[in-house]
Amino acid sequence: MTATLPEGLALTRNAHGREFIQINHPAVTATIALEGAQVIDCVPAGKQPLLWMSPIDPRMPGTALRGGIPLCWPWFGNSRPGPAHGIARTSPWQLIDAQRDDQQVRLRLELAAEQMKALLPDERWHLQVEFVIGKQLSVSLTSTNLGKQAQPLSQALHSYLPVADITQASITGLEGCRYIDQLTSQEHRAQPGPILIDQEVDRIYYDHTAPVILHQHNGRCLEVTREGSHSLVVWNPWQAKAARLSQFPQDGFRQMVCLEASNAGPDARVLEPGQSHTLVTRIRQVPGTG
Incomplete structure (x- = not known):
């Protein structure tokens, strides 16, 4: 970490040695893991949390954290050989x-440039993430190809959102939109x-850029808006897959x-x-009727 922290921000370390930036501001409290550059909680003043984080994740160094907003880069899922969702979510980052x-x-x-050694020899990237944290949460991931060849890029800001009960929630804004069902490989x-x-x-x-809203039966609504994105992933592992996931509580699928x-x-x-390309997500609580 090279930047000086202003008032209300502190570098902390948990019992296992993992480092975090803790934010205590009149408008918001939040925590960002330096390893993975992953925001794991964000609570605007007077509001409920904007993110879900697994309560059983011990937050050990060298592990992918279960919750918050993991950075999936420079590939999404298993589209390339290597760790699922790429290298960014388990690599150390520098605060600049x-x-x-x-x-x-x-x-x-x-x-850090040395983290790029895990990629192919002809790949050279500069990768930066910006967090703007207040009444809403904004995450901007900017990739620049520094190499001599064109490079493929697939990525996601893997945002875990909290719900009181997923069976009583709904998601609007995607009506009429085409999608790929990754469980069956059916398209269009x-x-x-x-x-x-x-x-x-x-x-x-895909072929979609409009806001998406998560509605809950208690009237709470969370809005997700995007830039640099024509696709949105919707994911819930449900009970059987949740039981196979690391650091995932037995009933966690009901709360996210x-x-x-x-x-x-x-x-x-x-x-x-x-x-260069910048992928942006913004999450905020909005008025709603559930």
Whole structure:
């Protein structure tokens, strides 16, 4: 970590030795893991948490954390050989800038160049993430191809959102949108109405840029907006898969759903030498009726 932390921000270390940036600001409290550059909680003042984090994850060094917003980069899923969802979510990052004002906190982190050695020899990237944390949470992931060849890029901001009961929640904003069902590999199906989840769901919705809203029966609504993204992943492992996942509580599937700003499926990109691309997600609580 090279940047100086302003008032209200502190570097902490848990009992296992993993390091975090703890944010205590009048407008928000939040925690970001330096390993993985992963925001794991964010609570605007007077509001409920914007993110879900597994209560049984011990947050050990060298592990992918279960919850918050893992950074899936430079590939999504298992689309390339190597660790699932790429190298970014388990690599150490460096804090290069930290600022605060009366409304929010702004942090920028950079993936160390030495971490790129895990990629192919002809791949050269610069990767930076910016967090803007206040009444809403904004995460911007910027990739720049520093190499001499065009490079494929698929990625996601794997946002875990909290729900009181997934069986009484719905997701709107994707009506009529085509999607790929990754459980069956079926393509070009159109979403007939709001999404209701009562089984495992793993879908890539594409050709879509509009806001998406997670509604709950208690009236709480979370809105997800995106930039640099024409695809959105909706994921809930349900009971059988949840039992096979690491650091996932037995009934955890009932308290979360992932709505992920992405460049996945047909929305995967190719960056020419010198080209940059920024993927953005913003999450906020909005008025609603459930």
